[in-house]
Amino acid sequence: MRIAPRRPLEVAIVALIIFNVLELGVSFRLRSTVQPNRPSEVFPKPSGYLSNGVFVRFPTAGCYVLRVSSDHCGFCRLDEVEYTELVQRARNSGCETVILAPKREQLESNRETSEVLQIQYIDFSFGRALVPYATPETIILSGSGRLVWFQEGAMNQDGLTQALSALGRTSD
């Protein structure tokens, strides 16, 4: 389209259209960038007190899968199938899996198995890295604690695919 300078109305319309499109672009960019509850980029090795009062410091592993969950959260039940599959694949890859409830008595201790431990109390450095304001949240860390992938909210099949792909990127 050729814009003749003698037609200022057309120029104004085109300029305003460009302005509106730019605004939409910036808005889209901001919305895709901002993640207020994004965890820290680096975590300490998971440790803390289990619900039975025993202190655990997880051994060095290929990676860690953290799950922030609560019995009172309906969305946490939505992706149990996907989460179970992720845990199995993570264990097969030599990863450690940990469940944390944001507050006490939000998870029944029978969720804890020999393979998935439930940490109840954490120290300052772990607490600073983790943002447990929303449940469920699934976090995959490399063996050195580098944040590889996380998702706030229930996983669907796409989320599971991303998580499984992230398991393959956990080597430091």
Place this chain on the structure above:
Amino acid sequence: MKFVLPIAAICLLLLSGVRSALILSREVRQYHAALAPATGIPLDSALDGLDASGVHKTPDFDPDEYLKDRGTLVLFVIHHNNLPAEIRYWNSTISSVASSDSIHPLVQYWGICDAGSDCNAYQSTARFCILGYLVPYQMHIAASADTNREALLYGRSGRLKARLPIASAPSAMSRAILPEVRWL
């Protein structure tokens, strides 16, 4: 007549642009707030942890589930690499609050150690309860307050009542605490 449609289009585009600009300016503010470390601290709490002897610790409550004596709780972070000085600072602050002329209900003090159980040995010298471990929710809140160099003051129902910048001197810190803990 031939100018009516272009002018109408310009007016509509202008309106749309202004509206979008207003929305965008709010989003930009939210973006900067999200980038700034630890600006948002939830008002509710989960005051629950392990004290220096490894025992489960919650604040002292009255039977009606308000904090004991309708009081308040001040939560702050203590740092293991500067522990003796910080314990002196908070002991002095607590003494200053306690000896003030102001009549106020019980104030409980929790010092959250930034290195797990490394601060436990100092419990005997501290006039406040040292905790090395908290539930994740409250520990992240404590870490956020530490990033902002703030102490958090929880009201009688356990909700966040005030965020108090850590003052350079205990006397200034106690002056900041006192107005918040007086009887209503």
